[in-house]
Amino acid sequence: MVRRRFEIRTQPGFAFLALVTFFMLYLPIAVLVVYAFNASDSITIWGGLSLHWFRVAWNNSAVQDAAWRSLIIAVFAATFATITATMAALATTRTPPYPGLTFKYAFINQPLMVPEIVTAVALLIVFSRVKVWTGYSGLGYLIAAHTAFCIPFAYLPIRARLESMDLTLERAAADLYATPWMAFKRITLPLLRPGIIAGFMLAFVISLDDVVITEFVKSGGQDTLPTYMLGQIRRTVTPEVNAIATAFLALSVILVTAFFFINRQKN
Amino acid sequence: MPKPEEAEQKRVAVEARSIVKAFGQGSNAIRALDNVSVAIRENEFFTLLGPSGCGKTTLLRLIAGFEYPTEGAILLYGDDIAGLPPFKRPVNTVFQSYALFPHLTVSENVAFGLEMLGRSKDEIKSRVAAMLKLVHMEELGNRRTDQISGGQAQRVALARALAPGPKVLLLDEPLSALDYKLRKEMQIELKRMQSETGITFIFVTHDQEEALTMSDRIAVMSKGRILQVGSPWDIYDKPADRFVADFIGETNFLTAAVVDIANSRATVRLSSGKEIPATVAEGMQPKHEATIVVRPEHARAVKKGGQLSGTVENVVYFGTDTHIHIRLEDGSPFTVRQQNARSEFCGFEIGDPAGIEIAADAAQVLRD
Structure with a gap:
């Protein structure tokens, strides 16, 4: 008798479990998206298909304001995080391993491990002091906080890209009279570009999505889209929130899909 | 060159x-x-x-x-x-x-x-x-x-x-x-x-x-x-030492006694007792016993005579030439490579006694 290899796919109940898991994950989101197109005022009673709530959200100045702020923060935070992460990735991969390197990896990736609420409270305390000292209470705090937790997300794809890159190429550039800066500009950077773009987009999405740290750090009137939605839900909930969430979801899906395509791209 | x-x-x-x-x-x-x-x-x-x-x-x-x-x-x-x-x-x-x-x-x-x-x-x-x-x-x-x-x-x-x-x-x-x-x-x-x-x-x-x-x-x-x-x-x-001789091409290593040495030329006595002239690798210190090398194509298998003698162990035909593997009387192996002239057989079979004739100037005394 041929002994069959153990395969998780063929175990009884596996397909069922997989289906249930996917349902649990995506059904609520599907419901949310469907009700965004609800014509009625209720988020639970279906009143026919309509783009009414998208229109309401689009014309809501508070939503516009929060969306605009979210974008500004995300653009700045993702940019700063990507630059920092690129430098960190170069510094940690373009060197022979030395004691303490692992510690540096851990240090760079720490924001992934520290509970967000801890960071949030810590930033709240520090920034409230700084606000008193400097009198400045603009978007800088949010941008700084977002940059900090975006760095590891930008770092990972860039480092992966650098590690898979042939070091001989940089050596060849140096051999052909390229100074270290020219070798970086003409060879390393162009080859690293997909990693940098992927890192930027990941950081961008992470920044857009953040609630906890933003909620703690923001000053009055500095709502981002997620904190605005959170505020709305505390009061009367209308399908407007569904509409915002749906638009948000669409944007994230587009960005993450693009991220995967860019990452898959060869050299 | x-x-x-x-x-x-x-x-x-x-x-x-x-x-x-x-x-x-x-x-x-x-x-x-x-x-x-x-x-x-x-x-x-x-x-x-x-x-x-x-x-x-x-x-x-x-x-x-x-x-x-x-x-x-x-x-x-x-x-x-x-x-x-x-x-x-x-x-x-x-x-x-x-x-x-x-x-x-x-x-x-x-x-x-x-x-x-x-x-x-x-x-x-x-x-x-x-x-x-x-x-x-x-x-x-x-x-x-x-x-x-x-x-x-x-x-x-x-x-x-x-x-x-x-x-x-x-x-x-x-x-x-x-x-x-x-x-x-x-x-x-x-x-x-x-x-x-x-x-x-x-x-x-x-x-x-x-x-x-x-x-x-x-x-x-x-x-x-x-x-x-x-x-x-x-x-x-003219390989200088064993590694060079061994790494490049095929070669035969023999132990020989140095009888006389002067101006990068030496006379060495083979295990058979016969003396042959040899060139000396640069940097070789005069000593009594030395390793010499002879390339397989610089030696010939002969029925009678030769400076060394032994028994044919194997004959391998390569088309352009034939390799004759000979076990010397002192037990060491020696390979001879002979170009195949016309369609003539080399004339040796396994078990035949054979003499080895080393071409003039073919032997080189190694440094080590």
Whole structure:
């Protein structure tokens, strides 16, 4: 008798479990998206298909304001995080391993491990002091906080890209009279570009999505889209929130899909 | 092949002086190069030959500037360049993996060095065209590097390294990734390019045949040392020590007593008691017993007579020649290679007694 290899796919109940898991994950989101197109005022009673709530959200100045702020923060935070992460990735991969390197990896990736609420409270305390000292209470705090937790997300794809890159190429550039800066500009950077773009987009999405740290750090009137939605839900909930969430979801899906395509791209 | 006196007059392009390269620290340090000195002459096709791990690539990388020596100096036309970064050295490298820039076209790859040197657009254009012509790649200048074959990539790597007109071209096992036929073609091509451009080539390989057919001179390396430097003829016919003799071609090792030694000539007594004249490797210390080598094609199997005698153990027919494996009376093996004349059988069968006639001047006394 041929002994069959153990395969998780063929175990009884596996397909069922997989289906249930996917349902649990995506059904609520599907419901949310469907009700965004609800014509009625209720988020639970279906009143026919309509783009009414998208229109309401689009014309809501508070939503516009929060969306605009979210974008500004995300653009700045993702940019700063990507630059920092690129430098960190170069510094940690373009060197022979030395004691303490692992510690540096851990240090760079720490924001992934520290509970967000801890960071949030810590930033709240520090920034409230700084606000008193400097009198400045603009978007800088949010941008700084977002940059900090975006760095590891930008770092990972860039480092992966650098590690898979042939070091001989940089050596060849140096051999052909390229100074270290020219070798970086003409060879390393162009080859690293997909990693940098992927890192930027990941950081961008992470920044857009953040609630906890933003909620703690923001000053009055500095709502981002997620904190605005959170505020709305505390009061009367209308399908407007569904509409915002749906638009948000669409944007994230587009960005993450693009991220995967860019990452898959060869050299 | 230039006569030694002529070659001696040529300028020295690259000189390594007492180079030590250690990797690691303290007692764990590994000496990749252990007091290596060598002088490579202008316009020479010079080969560093040795098994993997012998330090040949490390020496090449020290000349290129990818590594810095722990001790010693590297002189390029008399200037010490050991401390200069690679981009300040007028030498270029053809990498084993070719290392073509994947985001640039063939032409852009070839132009890279010239651009970095700040040459004018017109000069770059004509130089790139000339280089692509040299390597027979004129038609493929606009191709991406992933749209060309391995052999073509090899040519582009050569063109790219030659384009800036380096004083010395370093080639790190550039043919090892090619299949046999292409490798043979490129060996001839490389020789042609070297004579056309007049650039000094330093070629690294572990392939002894490649080294013998292409080089003006060869340095045989083992365990971080240079064992012998000489023309292919020197290296093959006058090996200095056991490693060189064994690494290059097939050979017979015999133990013999030194009867007389003077002026790089010696008379040695073989195990059979017969005395034959022999040449002596440079640096050999006079001693009573020594190892001598005789190449299989420098000896003949004979029915009667000869300086050695034994029993035929095996006869292997190779078409162009026949190998006769003989067990000598003292128990050591000896192989004779005989060219097959016409369709005649060599005349020996397994178990036959045979004498061995060693050609005049064929025996060489090794250093160690």
